[in-house]
Every structure is written in structure tokens, then in C-alpha cells.
Amino acid sequence: MSIYKDLLTQQGTSSGTSAAMGGKNLSSEAQHLHHMLDQHLQSNSWVMFTATHGGAGSTRVVLELAQYLSEALAHGDQRVLLVDGNSQSPTLHHLLDGTNAMGLSELLITGRVEQILQRDVLPQVDFISNGTGHLMFPEAMFRTQDSTVMQLFSQYRYVLVDAPPLFSHPDALVLARLFSSVVLVTEYRKTKKDVLEEAKRRVEGAGGHVIGGVINKLQHSIPAWLYNRI
Amino acid sequence: MGASFSLRYFLRIVFDYLGFIVVSLLIINGAVIAYNILAPRQYVASTRVYVESAVSEVTLVQKDRPFATPPSVEQILSTESEIIISHPVVQSALGRLRGREATAEEASQVIAKLQVIPLKKSNVLRIDFQSGNPDEAAKFLNFLVEAYREFRGSIAPTGQPVSKVQARLQSLRFQIDSLYAAQEALLTSSNMADFDNTMRFLSQSIFDAETRQGQLDEQLAEVRRQASYYTQELAAYKDDPSHSVIVPEGWVTANRTVEELEAAEQALLSARQTYAENSEPVAASIRRLDRLRKQFAGILASHVADLRLKEQSLTSQRSQYGQRVQQQRSELLGIPEVKSRTQSIESALENLNRLYTDLVRQQMSDDVGTGAQSDVAISLLSPATPPQDAAYPRRLQNILLGLLGSLVFTITLVYILESLDTTVKTSLDFERLGIPFLSSFSKSE
Numbered sequence: 001m002s003i004y005k006d007l008l009t010q011q012g013t014s015s016g017t018s019a020a021m022g023g024k025n026l027s028s029e030a031q032h033l034h035h036m037l038d039q040h041l042q043s044n045s046w047v048m049f050t051a052t053h054g055g056a057g058s059t060r061v062v063l064e065l066a067q068y069l070s071e072a073l074a075h076g077d078q079r080v081l082l083v084d085g086n087s088q089s090p091t092l093h094h095l096l097d098g099t100n101a102m103g104l105s106e107l108l109i110t111g112r113v114e115q116i117l118q119r120d121v122l123p124q125v126d127f128i129s130n131g132t133g134h135l136m137f138p139e140a141m142f143r144t145q146d147s148t149v150m151q152l153f154s155q156y157r158y159v160l161v162d163a164p165p166l167f168s169h170p171d172a173l174v175l176a177r178l179f180s181s182v183v184l185v186t187e188y189r190k191t192k193k194d195v196l197e198e199a200k201r202r203v204e205g206a207g208g209h210v211i212g213g214v215i216n217k218l219q220h221s222i223p224a225w226l227y228n229r230i
Numbered sequence: 231m232g233a234s235f236s237l238r239y240f241l242r243i244v245f246d247y248l249g250f251i252v253v254s255l256l257i258i259n260g261a262v263i264a265y266n267i268l269a270p271r272q273y274v275a276s277t278r279v280y281v282e283s284a285v286s287e288v289t290l291v292q293k294d295r296p297f298a299t300p301p302s303v304e305q306i307l308s309t310e311s312e313i314i315i316s317h318p319v320v321q322s323a324l325g326r327l328r329g330r331e332a333t334a335e336e337a338s339q340v341i342a343k344l345q346v347i348p349l350k351k352s353n354v355l356r357i358d359f360q361s362g363n364p365d366e367a368a369k370f371l372n373f374l375v376e377a378y379r380e381f382r383g384s385i386a387p388t389g390q391p392v393s394k395v396q397a398r399l400q401s402l403r404f405q406i407d408s409l410y411a412a413q414e415a416l417l418t419s420s421n422m423a424d425f426d427n428t429m430r431f432l433s434q435s436i437f438d439a440e441t442r443q444g445q446l447d448e449q450l451a452e453v454r455r456q457a458s459y460y461t462q463e464l465a466a467y468k469d470d471p472s473h474s475v476i477v478p479e480g481w482v483t484a485n486r487t488v489e490e491l492e493a494a495e496q497a498l499l500s501a502r503q504t505y506a507e508n509s510e511p512v513a514a515s516i517r518r519l520d521r522l523r524k525q526f527a528g529i530l531a532s533h534v535a536d537l538r539l540k541e542q543s544l545t546s547q548r549s550q551y552g553q554r555v556q557q558q559r560s561e562l563l564g565i566p567e568v569k570s571r572t573q574s575i576e577s578a579l580e581n582l583n584r585l586y587t588d589l590v591r592q593q594m595s596d597d598v599g600t601g602a603q604s605d606v607a608i609s610l611l612s613p614a615t616p617p618q619d620a621a622y623p624r625r626l627q628n629i630l631l632g633l634l635g636s637l638v639f640t641i642t643l644v645y646i647l648e649s650l651d652t653t654v655k656t657s658l659d660f661e662r663l664g665i666p667f668l669s670s671f672s673k674s675e
Contacts, residue, residue, distance in 0.1 A: 037668065188654070192654070193653070212666040216671045
């Protein structure tokens, strides 16, 4: 089990108890995100997470949401598919103790799901890494209802894609067009408002739809004892 | 909810910039505290003197300055203050303190630390002196008061030399008197004490004279017409004694003569019917008729002469009225000029009088300042004693001001920094851009 997986497990077990960070814990933050996503998602539950710049932490947000959903869906038969779309610096397979030998790029070319899909990286969560090949996105494979990818995605309650930063890799805008529902991840006191506005404009220009934004690395400067009293 | 959010927003900014705020407050207040500790201590010694003026209305009159007003308490205290911080007094006091003669430069440095304050609604002057040595401050002040009193006593009484101001006053007095004389002469020569009444009188008089001129013209025309008529009638009568001359009813002498002529002509006619032409009665009637005819011609000639005389008289009268109208018109036209000259003289007089009064007051002030020995009495109310506590630096005041100033400075700076910060910080930033806010994730440790 990877270090990050250990960390998530610890946080999960301690959620709601002593892992308070500024009045919230990781589980409650992901829970809130899940709740808001359900409100804003429309046709399907395929969501792409992208940041405005590198280091904002979209991978972390996707992972924590997946962790929460893993716990939330533990007693049902609904599943979550986690896709690493970050061809610039794929890291999810490290964090989830998976492999990157074959991934999304190979899936789009070969259509061999069983060889590429990494099952149960977390309870109820399957994973497709980025792969080693260059990402080629034949849109027809996505858009055709009976394509292998579409059939695979349609088996999952949620498909969460970790995309590269919007302004540093063109794949992000291509993914935004294919997945249509986009969550913009910003970094507290780092991401500028005009950059965020430009990101929204670009996503919408590419045919995507920004369903919401997330602030990551939020620092609760007010002490919890004071924050809870006001 | 709004208030809670505002408070949270405010506190968030405070805690976000807490480090900066603390450092800023520490630096500024540290500097203030360091100044309080390191700044040299200054002690302020104080003394009070009572100053009273003996100058009054009576003394001014006695000094032949009826125009001057006695100096006010403020003027006296202001003058005495200037004397106290004057170089001679300060140099003298410094000399006593140091046991040697002080230079003007040393005196200037000391004067900068001296403060003379007239206490309100009183005749008291408070003298403060600031020094690093409390004993020295008190000693110097006592020497200063001593030197001041001696200096005040050494000044010569007023009225000895004729000052420049007095010479100027005499010159002004002469100018004022000259102008008064010129004004009086002008008014007398033009006989115009009251310009408006004079103008009204002259206008009426000119109107009356012109009316009278018209009447005289009418009379003259009538007299000339009669004179001409009777001259012609006389000539015609002399040529032909039978010529009938019309005589007005009121002309008694002429009417009686005409009646006698008619009677004489009737008598001649009767005599010729009765007597021969060469007879005595006829000759007598002819002689009487000739005599009466000559008499009537004489009456007519006399009347013409009278008319000529009357014409001359009327012509003379008219001429006199004409001259009078001309003269009065000339006077009327000259009034504005006289008025203007009088006004300019009055204006000059007013200015000179004001200048004169100011100079008299200045002279009074100078006299008080330069010092009538008997005009000002000085009493020392409280001698200076060494102060126990330092007056400067004012620690509590400096600390409070530093605290307040640093808070204002820091808050302003934080406000500016926060205003310039355009990064994403709250859900509001998303809402303003039309992006739904989904969640936030805390920074992992």
C-alpha cells in the first residue's frame, strides 16, 4: 500500500473525530464536494478535474473525492472509475499503488479493457492510469454510444478524470470538450481571479461546461476555538 | 449572517496578516520605546512675574497726547515678553550663571529654549526654560528675572529726545492744519457752505431773472412802439396843424390842450364871421390858436422824450438782469469743481488724521516699550526651583501616540495589500465570476 493510500486510510478512520483542520476534516470536505456535484451534474456523472496552474492540487482533490465515494458506496453495488488523464505528469498510479504500464492512451488505441483496467484500487473504485503512449483522442471512440470507452464508462456511477493543468497542456481542453462537466481547482491565495475567469472562458470556448470551482490548500488562519464562536 | 460573515472576513484578514501586523507593531512601538529610553531628558523650570502698567488716560493727557489710548494688558505683556527674551537680558543672565560674559551666539541658543507665556486674563507672565540640568535651569531663570528687572530699571524715561516719530507727527500736524485752512478759504471764497442749497438757490434766481427779462422785453417793445408812433405824429402835426392826433383818455394834459385847441379854432371861426380879417379880435384868435398849437406840439415832443428815457431805463435794467443771469450761470457751473476740490481736501484730511492717530499710538507703544521707568511695575511672584521630573521625552504620550500611529499605519497597509491582492480567497470570488462554488479543501499538513 502506498504512502498516500495509508494517509487516506488514516484520515478516513479518523474522520469526524480528531482530524479537524480549521473546523473541517478531509472527509467532510469531500462529502460537501460530492453533495454539490450531485446538484450540478446533468446528463451523466463524468467529471473532469483540472487546475488553472500546476501545483494547485487537482490530483489531491480527485483522490479525496474518490476516497470518500469509496466509503460512501461501500455497501452498495455502485462503483467509481478513476482516470488519470494527466499525460504531463501522471502520478495517480504512484499514489494508488497501481501501474502505469498500460493506461488511457492504450485503451483508446486497443480497446482492451481487461488488460488496462485496474480493479479495486480502493473499495468500489477502479482505476485507469495514463499509460505510456502518447494520448490520441479519437473523438469518435468517446462519442459513439457503443464504443468500448463509452460502454466502460457507462458501467460506473461516477467517472472522475484527473486532467493536466489548463494553461500548461492542450490535453486539458480536449478532455474538457469530451467530458463536458469540468471542475476548476484553484489554489488558495495563489490563483488569480482573472486567470480563473480566463480558464472558464477557455473551457467554454472548447465546448466544455464549468459546473463549479474548488479552493484547494485553504489555510484556516482563524483559530478553531475562535472560529467556532463567531 | 451578514454580520457574522463580515466579522469572519475581518478576522480572516487579521489572522492572514497576523505576522505582518505583529512585526509592524513591534518595530514601530519598539522604535518609540527606544526613543523614550535613549532620548536625553529635558527639565523645564518655571517662574512667574507680575507686570502692571501705570499708563492711563490721565497720564496720556498730562503727556500732551490726547489722541493716544492707553496700552492694553495684552500689549504690555507682549512688550515685556519681548524684553525678557531680548539679547541684552539673556546675555546678562547667562553671564551671571557662568561667571563670564556670554556671547550673542550663546544667548541665541538659550533664547531658543526660553518660552514666555502671558497667562490669560491676568497681568502675569510665565517664563519657562528647558535644560538637561534641572538645577541649572532654575538658577538661570532666577538670574534672568534679576537681569530683566535691572534692565527695565536702567531704561531712560520717555520724552527726552524728540524721536523720528515725533518729527513725523509735527510734519503731519502742519499738513493737516494747512489743509484745513485751504478748505476754509475755498468755502469762504465760493460762499458755498452747502452745495446743494446753493445750487437750488442759484437755479431759482436764474429762473426769476430770466422771467423778469421777459417782462422787461415786453415793456421795452411797447415803449418803443409808442415812441415811434408819437414821433411820427409829431412830425405830421408840425407839417399840418390840422392833422388829427389821437390822444388816450388818460393823458389829461394833452386832452385839455386838445379841448382848448378846439375851442380856439371855434373862436377864430366866430371872429372871422363877425369881424374883418385884419381886425384885432381875429388877429388875437389867430395868435391864441398858434400858441396852443405850439403848446400841443411841445406836449407831444415832451412825451416822446419821456418815452425815449423810459426806453433807455428799461434797456439798462434788462442788461443788468442779463449780466446777473450770466454770473449766476457761471457760479452754478463752478459748483461741481469746488465740490470736488473740497472732497479731495476732506479725503486727504481724513487720511492724515488717521496717520496722525496711528503715529500717536505707535509713539505711546514705543514709549511703553522703551520704557518709562514709572510706567511699568514688575514683581516676582514665584522664584524658579529645580524641577523634580523630566518634561521630555513625554513617555506615556509618546507610547500612546506610537501605538495609535502604528495601528493606523498597519491597518492602512493591510487594507492596501488586501485590496491589491487579486487571488482567489473565498466562495464570493467564484460567485462574482459566475462559477458555482463547490467546496474547499484545507491545506494538508
